Amino acid sequence: MTLFWQILINGFAISSLYALGATGFALIFGVSGVLNLSHGALMVTAVVAAWAAGDSLHVGPVTGAAIGVAIGFAASLLTYFVVVRPLQHTRKIREEEREIFILTATLLWGIMIQQLIAYFYTDNAKTVAPIVQGIMSIAGVSTPSNEVFTAVVCWIVIALLWLLVNRTRAGKAVLAASMNPRGITLLGVELSRVYIAVWAIYGLLVGIAGVLLGMFLGISSYSAGPLTASAFAIVVLGGLGSVPGALIAAYVVGYLETITAYLISPAYRTIPALLLLVAVMYVRPRGLLGRR
C-alpha cells in the first residue's frame, strides 16, 4: 500500500512538470505550427544557468532560480528570432517544405546549444539548489517538500496561463490566431506580434519547467534529446496543438514512467511510454484530443 502511495505522489510531481513543459510546446505548435525540437536544449539551458548562478555567483536558491528562468526566456526568444522567424519568411523554401526545414533547423540549434553547454560546463549532471527543503509526510509516505512545491508551482503557472489565454485581450488574440491566422490579420492584429507573444510565454514556461526539473533531478547536456522527445511524445499523444490533451497525456506518460521505474526497473523507465506512443499513433494518429 505504501508503494501505491509512493507511486501516486512521485508520479504526480513528475507528471506536473511534464505538463508544464509540454504546454508551452503545444502552445507554439497550436498557434504557429512550429515544432520546436530545441525544446529540451532550452530547458537544459535554464537548468545550467540556475546551477551556474548558484555555483559561481553564490546567490541564494530563489535568485538562482530567477536567473535560470530569465536565461531560459532569453534563449527561447533568441531561438525564435535567429532560427524560426527567418525560415518562416524566406522565399527560398517551398511552402510544403517549410515545416520540415523548421524541424531540421531547430534540431540543429538544439544540438548546438547542447554542445556549447557540454564544452563550457562539462556534461556532468547538475542539480539546482531547491527553494523548499525538508521532508513532509503525506498518507504515510515521506516526501521531499520540494516535490509538493514543484507540483503546486506547475499548477499555479498552468492556471495563470489559462487565465491569460481566456480572460485577457492579448490572450484571446493568441487563441484566435491558433484557430484562424488569416482571420485575425483581417481584424487588424499583427500576426508577428502574436508570435512574439507566444514565444515569450513559451520562454517563461520553459524556464520555469527547466529550473523546477533541475531541483528535482540531475540534468546534464545529454538530457536535451530525451526531454525534447518526451515533450514531443506527450504533445502528440494528447493531440498536436491541444493544450488540454497535452495535460492529460503528461499524466499518462508521467505515471507510466513512474510505475515502470518502481515495478520493473529504472533502466526501462522510458520504453513503455514510447511504445504506447507508437501504438496510439497507429490506432489514432491525431492523438487523444487532436483536431486534425
Place this chain on the structure above:
Amino acid sequence: MQSLSTARVLLIGLAVIGLAAFLPLWASGYILGLLTLAYYFGVFAMAWDLLFGFAGEVNFGPTFLIGVGAYTAGILDNLYQPPIWLCLAAGTLAAVTGGLVLALPALRLRGPYFGLTTLVAVLILQDFIVVDANLTGGEIGLTVPDVISISAAVNYQIALWFMAVSGAVLFALSRSPVGLILQASGQDAVQAGALGFNVTKHKLTAFVISAFFSGLAGSLMVFYLGSASVGTFIDVTVGVQVIIAAVLGGRRTILGAVLGAIFLIAMSEALRPLGDLSNFVVFTMALVVVLLYPNGFFGLLTRSKEDA
C-alpha cells in the same frame, strides 16, 4: 544538374570514381581512412535523400536502419563467426525488416508525426542496446572479432566502389518514373493519388530501398571499424549528421549527399584542434547553410536555373 541527362551524369560520376580509385597510390593511410568513413557516410546520406528529397518524408531515424544493420551483423559475427558475407546479408536483411516494421505504421502518418515515429524508433533501439548489455556490449560497445581487411587501401576501394554502385542505383532510381512518382507523392500526396498512383506503396518501396542501403553500409562499416557502439551508429547526433550531409549537399540530388558527407568528415577533422568545440562549429555552419542556402552545394551550382 537537372539539365544533364542521367547517362551523362553517371559517366561523369564514373570518371570521378575512376580517378578516386587511384588515390591509394599516393595518399597516406590516414587520408584513406577518413575518406573510407566519408564514403560510408555518403551512402547513409544518399539513402536518406531518397526518402526526404523525393518521397518528402523526413526520417529522423536514419540511424535506426543503420544501427539495426550494424548491430545484427556485429552480434552475429561475435557469437558464431560465420563467413563475413553471411553477416552482411543478415545485417541488410534485418535493416530491411526493421524498416518495414517501422514504415508500415509510420507511413500512415504525415509530416511531423512520421518524423516523430522514426525519432522514437531510434530512442527505443538505443534503450534496448544499452539495457541488453551482455549481448550488445551496452554503452561500452561491441567488439567484432573479424574485419574484412586490415589494409587501408583495400578498405578504401571497398567503400569507394560500394558507394559508387549505391550512388548509381539510387540516382538512376531517382531519375526513373518511380522517382518522379515519389516526387509527386512528396509534393502533393492527394493529387498523386488522384492520378492513380499508389502513394503508400511507392513510399514503402522508397523506405525499403533506403533501409537496404543503410543496413548494408552499416554492416560494412562495422567490419571496417572492427567495433560497433551507440555513439558511432545509433545516437541521434549521428542521425543528424547524416541529415546535415544530405541537406548540405543539396536535397533531391542524391549525389550531392556524397559531397556533403565528404565535406562534413573533412571539416570535423580539420577542426579537431578546437577539441570539443569542433562539432559545435560544424553544426553552426550547417545551420547557416540551412538558413541561407536551403538548396545546398548543388543548389548553388544550379542557382540560376532553378528558382525554388
